[in-house]
Amino acid sequence: MTNPSLLILPGDGIGPEVMAEVRKIIDWYGAKRGMVFDVSEDLVGGCAYDAHGTPLTDETMAKAQEVDAVLLGAVGGPKYDKLDFSVKPERGLLRLRKEMDLYANLRPAQCFDALADFSSLKADVVGGLDIMIIRELTSGVYFGEPRGIIKEGNERVGINTQRYTESEIARVARSAFELARKRNNKVCSMEKANVMESGVLWRDVVQEIHDAEYPDVELSHMYADAGAMQLTRWPKQFDVIVTDNLFGDLLSDLAAMLTGSLGMLPSASLGAPMANGRPKALYEPVHGSAPDIAGQGKANPIACILSFAMALRYSFDQGAEADRLEQAVEAVLADGLRTADLIGEEGREPVSTAEMGDAIVAKLD
Ligand code: NAI
Ligand code: MG
Numbered sequence: 001m002t003n004p005s006l007l008i009l010p011g012d013g014i015g016p017e018v019m020a021e022v023r024k025i026i027d028w029y030g031a032k033r034g035m036v037f038d039v040s041e042d043l044v045g046g047c048a049y050d051a052h053g054t055p056l057t058d059e060t061m062a063k064a065q066e067v068d069a070v071l072l073g074a075v076g077g078p079k080y081d082k083l084d085f086s087v088k089p090e091r092g093l094l095r096l097r098k099e100m101d102l103y104a105n106l107r108p109a110q111c112f113d114a115l116a117d118f119s120s121l122k123a124d125v126v127g128g129l130d131i132m133i134i135r136e137l138t139s140g141v142y143f144g145e146p147r148g149i150i151k152e153g154n155e156r157v158g159i160n161t162q163r164y165t166e167s168e169i170a171r172v173a174r175s176a177f178e179l180a181r182k183r184n185n186k187v188c189s190m191e192k193a194n195v196m197e198s199g200v201l202w203r204d205v206v207q208e209i210h211d212a213e214y215p216d217v218e219l220s221h222m223y224a225d226a227g228a229m230q231l232t233r234w235p236k237q238f239d240v241i242v243t244d245n246l247f248g249d250l251l252s253d254l255a256a257m258l259t260g261s262l263g264m265l266p267s268a269s270l271g272a273p274m275a276n277g278r279p280k281a282l283y284e285p286v287h288g289s290a291p292d293i294a295g296q297g298k299a300n301p302i303a304c305i306l307s308f309a310m311a312l313r314y315s316f317d318q319g320a321e322a323d324r325l326e327q328a329v330e331a332v333l334a335d336g337l338r339t340a341d342l343i344g345e346e347g348r349e350p351v352s353t354a355e356m357g358d359a360i361v362a363k364l365d
Pocket of ligand 2: 249250253
């Protein structure tokens with residue numbers, strides 16, 4: 001049997017710093033658990049532009065299509081702000097998402113007990129929270145036509161179109177139900193079927209896929225605005241939430257922030273199953289390249305490390321090993337270790353990026 005393959009794209013700013021800590025974890029799994037990955041590393045974003053004049057070469061794109069999973073750090077930085085739109089670092093990331101057709105964006109909101117006090121909500125509201133928002137990523141109002149700014153009489157009109165086909169809704173619904181089966185068998189679908197036709201279709205198709213293929217999963221529907229209220233009132237009522245691109249953009253940011261710092265948030269973007277049954281997959285922290293702290297050893301590597309835990313769970317069927325890694329993170333936080341972003345008023349001494357990574361590896365032992 002060949003080893004599972006992993007393409008690592010550290011990117012710019014703190015990307016390489018946090019990825020270096022993930023490499024330690026990957027090495028640990030190879031040495032201690034006999035889980036050897038075929039790891040290759042390549043450039044994406046500004047560093048790829050510097051080297052090749054493009055934020056993502058065709059070779060790297062082809063490689064991403066072949067591997068079992070891609071793990072990305074972050075792209076961008078002030079140095080590239082003046083570049084033409086077509087070669088901006090973000091274009092590298094967008095090209096990956098588009099050509100791999102990654103239509104299901106998984107954003108967990110998970111509260112580690114040690115950080116419950118760090119949330120803006122009460123500790124008993126967020127303590128133990130573990131929910132997953134699935135945002136449709138490749139369609140909806142961010143892509144629908146017609147779009148643009150036109151002139152109508154004396155004034156300008158801004159136009160965007162919310163558009164979803166049945167098959168686009170069906171495939172992301174299936175992602176949600178599959179995921180629910182690996183979790184707690186419960187899905188809440190959110191739209192605005194009360195005021196939007198696309199929402200009516202969304203609700204119908206999700207219900208149809210449920211009834212035909214996943215009757216064992218508990219399904220509920222909620223209007224997205226009510227969902228926003230319920231997420232802040234009592235988030236633990238949810239497990240998997242599935243929603244469209246626009247509502248998912250907002251709701252996933254909202255849910256994520258229930259639990260604390262940007263430096264803690266992982267994500268996965270999944271596409272259609274490949275020949276080996278694994279979904280096309282890109283794992284990355286939610287945060288960007290953090291130019292304000294890059295090169296100083298201050299970055300929190302946990303978001304990137306938890307993204308690798310998601311890869312273990314969703315690409316490599318290693319749920320128990322993913323649990324092990326998440327527990328190591330939890331244990332290090334419980335010991336009081338904090339990178340600078342996790343320090344509030346209490347005035348602890350922060351640990352460096354590498355110290356946090358080393359401590360997590362030590363807990364794995
Ligand atoms: P950002 O996420 O890079 O930083 C926002 C704030 O959070 C900064 O104060 C930063 O220091 C802090 N932060 C972020 N990640 C952290 C970590 N792991 N540990 C500790 N602190 C952390 O977002 P910003 O500043 O809006 O964008 C900076 C650059 O990153 C821009 O060029 C932007 O285009 C790019 N970007 C890239 C993304 C990606 O690669 N997926 C996503 C968001 C932004
Ligand atoms: Mg957003």
